[in-house]
Amino acid sequence: MSKYRLGIIGCGWIAPFHVQALNRLADRVEVVWTADPDLERAESIATSLDTSAAVEVLADYRAGLDRVDAVSILAPHHLHHPITLDALRADCHVLLEKPFALTLDEADEMIAEAEKREKTLMIALPHRYRLSTQGFKRAVDSGDYGRLFMLDAFMDEDQRNYVTGGWFVKKATLGGGVFFSASAHMLDVMLWIAGEVGTVSMVGTHGGLPMEGEDTAISIIKFKNGVVGTTRHTWFSPNPRIWYTVRAFCERAVITLEVNPLGNLALEGLYCPWVSRVSVAEAGSDQETLVHESDEGLDLTEEVRHFFDCLDSGARPQTDGRVARELMKVVLDAYREAEIKGAN
Numbered sequence: 602m603s604k605y606r607l608g609i610i611g612c613g614w615i616a617p618f619h620v621q622a623l624n625r626l627a628d629r630v631e632v633v634w635t636a637d638p639d640l641e642r643a644e645s646i647a648t649s650l651d652t653s654a655a656v657e658v659l660a661d662y663r664a665g666l667d668r669v670d671a672v673s674i675l676a677p678h679h680l681h682h683p684i685t686l687d688a689l690r691a692d693c694h695v696l697l698e699k700p701f702a703l704t705l706d707e708a709d710e711m712i713a714e715a716e717k718r719e720k721t722l723m724i725a726l727p728h729r730y731r732l733s734t735q736g737f738k739r740a741v742d743s744g745d746y747g748r749l750f751m752l753d754a755f756m757d758e759d760q761r762n763y764v765t766g767g768w769f770v771k772k773a774t775l776g777g778g779v780f781f782s783a784s785a786h787m788l789d790v791m792l793w794i795a796g797e798v799g800t801v802s803m804v805g806t807h808g809g810l811p812m813e814g815e816d817t818a819i820s821i822i823k824f825k826n827g828v829v830g831t832t833r834h835t836w837f838s839p840n841p842r843i844w845y846t847v848r849a850f851c852e853r854a855v856i857t858l859e860v861n862p863l864g865n866l867a868l869e870g871l872y873c874p875w876v877s878r879v880s881v882a883e884a885g886s887d888q889e890t891l892v893h894e895s896d897e898g899l900d901l902t903e904e905v906r907h908f909f910d911c912l913d914s915g916a917r918p919q920t921d922g923r924v925a926r927e928l929m930k931v932v933l934d935a936y937r938e939a940e941i942k943g944a945n
């Protein structure tokens with residue numbers, strides 16, 4: 602197995618989660634530099650890497666692209682497209698934080714550039730790589746509980762300490778509201794389980810965060826296989842109890858995936874403790890069977906490992922540009938319809 606040279610672009614809130622994964626995968630990767638126009642942040646992320654080698658700290662990632670095989674792009678959404686193109690054109694493989702881009706045209710250009718250069722482009726949609734999500738999908742797919750006919754997902758967050766200004770509050774830089782930025786986590790799980798979307802619509806409102814886009818959104822989906830789904834999501838919960846719950850209603854059981862931070866995720870970040878559970882409530886029983894229980898939280902190790910596995914094998918990532926584009930299309934279709942109807 603080769604050891605890849607990597608640059609980290611963007612050293613904000615999510616960066617310590619990537620560093621934790623990279624530190625666990627130190628036999629596969631050497632982080633050569635960290636880059637952020639905010640040099641203090643870049644310095645802080647560089648010093649949190651478990652390495653005896655000197656890690657360069659850059660204000661401009663472009664100065665380091667010729668010295669790495671791959672980059673992790675953890676930057677504001679409006680920069681995903683230009684930074685990814687710069688990296689691909691410098692012949693770097695790219696692991697890009699969600700969401701893919703702001704428009705489908707941007708996404709198509711990024712996919713085409715990766716294909717032309719024969720570079721791996723993976724979008725970090727973390728839930729497919731989590732053991733609890735995989736356990737949930739396994740239970741639904743097993744057929745043990747009959748045919749799936751409805752999915753319901755709920756995300757209950759208080760982002761008063763996260764959405765405080767800067768790029769989070771503007772539609773032009775975030776790409777939309779909570780539905781664009783974060784409901785996609787639940788939607789990705791739902792698309793992974795139920796497949797292609799036939800129709801989708803959404804409504805949104807402003808609970809009270811100082812942002813241009815909606816901070817609260819509900820969507821309704823009909824999948825091509827007949828399954829129906831809903832997402833409900835707020836970033837302005839006065840009393841958040843859970844990160845997200847997804848319920849799968851099958852003919853003979855309700856299967857529930859719960860992923861709950863036990864502290865304040867926005868403030869505690871990497872140090873926030875978690876509990877993740879998958880349970881099955883069968884028809885006629887007042888007991889729930891626990892299929893999975895762990896302290897698994899926003900651990901990105903398996904996701905980042907998958908990226909390096911794909912570099913080794915040349916395989917397409919599970920969450921490649923095509924998968925991430927499909928998800929983006931669902932979100933943008935819902936927004937378009939909501940705009941026509943004045944529903945957001």
Ligand SMILES: NC(=O)c1ccc[n+]([C@@H]2O[C@H](COP(=O)([O-])OP(=O)(O)OC[C@H]3O[C@@H](n4cnc5c(N)ncnc54)[C@H](O)[C@@H]3O)[C@@H](O)[C@H]2O)c1
Binds near residue numbers: 676
């Ligand atoms: N997987 C998840 O659950 C999850 C959670 C939070 C954020 N994210 C994603 O991670 C990405 C970053 O979000 P965040 O919360 O860390 O935001 P953040 O604002 O905390 O961090 C972004 C960083 O990028 C830096 N930056 C700005 N311009 C740059 C440039 N030209 N080059 C390099 N760095 C630049 C900023 O200075 C900042 O430090 C987003 O795509 C977001 O959606 C994912």
